[in-house]
Amino acid sequence: MSNTTTANATAAKATITSEGVQQHANRLVADSMVWLQANWLQILIALGIGAVIVVALIGARRVGRKLCDRPNLAAGWGVVLGRAVSKTGNFFIVMVAAKLVSGYAAAPPAVSSTITFLFTVAAVFQAAVWARELILGGIEHRTAGQDHATLGSAFGLIRLLVTFALFAIALIVVLDNLGVNVTGLVAGLGVGGIAIGLAAQGIFADLFAALAIIFDKPFRVGDAVSYDQSSGTVEQIGLKSTRIRGIMGEQRIVANKVLLDKEIQNNTQRDHRRIKFALGLIYQTPPAVCARVPRMLQDVVEKLDLSFVRAGFVGFGASSLDFEVEFDSPHADFQHAYDARHEVGLAILQKFNAEGIEFAYPTQTTFTSAPDGTMVMPYATLHEDGAGDHDPRPPANDPEPATNA
Incomplete structure (x- = not known):
């Protein structure tokens, strides 16, 4: 009994629904015929203006395509805009003209509401297409000069994410215009996005880092x-x-x-590489020679067409007088700086050898003392007759010789 009642109710509901759709269609046709008969002049004028708009939009789309097809054209903002315009759809163009006609010619409510709905759908999705092309074009313009073969997977993923986000927003806007309550849908998408983000936190961190590099x-x-x-x-x-x-x-x-x-x-x-040389001279180097060392180093560097920075005395070492010279290699590559350091080093060695300047090396002097605390000389003492004194200790101080009266 209950099953029969339910089936009858379902059939009745379907009949009512189909009848409502048929009645709406019949009313739409009837209102359209009445509208055409009463406002045929305004409709013709509106159709003429709409045709002009259609031709203008189609012409703009062709100009955009030609701009994108020009060879050897850099991916500038003009190309980005042309690419977006070339994606203008025929459905959007027709609905723009229809919306203008319905508004100018005072279309009946049934016709006007239908055109408004279709125009809203066309405009929303067309705006999503334009936004996608502008965003992707801006990304390509920003990454001009990058190796797109290497970053091809990144661009593919960016295109997918941008397309999904924009068309999801467009769908929500269309549903909202249809009177559908989209609050739950938006909340569900937000919660799902948070859950996916937390689950793939590491992957997304590296992905956004890759986008930051791009x-x-x-x-x-x-x-x-x-x-x-x-x-x-x-x-x-x-x-x-x-x-x-x-x-x-x-x-x-x-x-x-x-x-x-x-x-x-x-x-x-790099616009240059800085090279620093540290060198030490023996402590027996005269101060006057030490004062000439910075100028010698500068001459060596400049003769090799390198950029001299500074040179001078930097400290007293354990066994050397320490000097330092700094100069720049005008190239970024390390090999040029390496070769420049080699040439400067050999030139400094040649210059100092010619000037008789000796480089220091670690040295140590040992002194020996006798049991009585006096120093033992490391050589034999010679007398006036040339005979050597085998006593290694230094001779005691002789008293002053007596003076004859």
């Missing part, structure tokens, strides 16, 4: 970098990690977040 450009593929206690050349920037070829030939895989948390020295972006 946008901020602290280094690029091929740059020589130093970080923590390591150095190497960047080979690949991935979504989760960056691969760096070490100076000993090993490949190091470093998580993007860990890499950005450290201080990074981009050696490729």
Whole structure:
């Protein structure tokens, strides 16, 4: 009994629904015919204006496509805007013209509401398409010069995330315009996003670090970098990690977040390399010669077409008079600085040898004393006749000779 009643109620409801749709369609057709007969002149004028708008939008879309198809054109903001305009859909163009016609020609409520709904759907999704193209174009413009082959996976993921976010927002806006309560849907999406973010916290941290590398450009593929206690050349920037070829030939895989948390020295972006030489002279070097040493060092550096910085006396060492010279190599690569240091070192050696200036090396002098505390000389004492005194101790002080009266 109850099953029969339920089935009958369902059938009746379906009949009412189908009848309501049919009645609405019949009323829409009838109102449209009455509207056309009563406002045919206004409708013709509106259709003419709408046709002009359609032609203008189609022309703008063609201009955007031609701008994107121009060869050897840099990805500037003009190209980004042209790409967005070229994505204008035919449905949006038609609904823009229909909305103008319905508004100008005072369409009946049934026709006006239908056109307004379709125009809202077309406008919302068209705005999502434009926003996607502008955002992706801005990202490509920002990352101009990067190795897109290496970062292709990153761009693919960015496109997916941007598309999903924008069209999800567009869908919520359309449902809201239809009168659907989207509060629960928005809350559910928010809770789900938080749960996914907490579950994949490490992955997202490395992903956002990769995006930071793309946008901020602290280094690029091929740059020589130093970080923590390591150095190497960047080979690949991935979504989760960056691969760096070490100076000993090993490949190091470093998580993007860990890499950005450290201080990074981009050696490729150096405008020069500073080299410092420390050298020591023997303590027997005369002060006048020491005063000439800075000028000698400057002459040596400048003759090799290097940038002299400073040179001078820096301290008294344990067995040397310590000097220092600083100069710059005008190139970023380490090999040029290495060769410059080699040439300067040989030139300093040649210059000091020519001037008779001796380099110091660690020395130590040992003194021996006799049992009575007097110092034992390390050589034999010679008398006036040339005979040697085998007593290694120094002779005692002779009394003054007597003076003859």
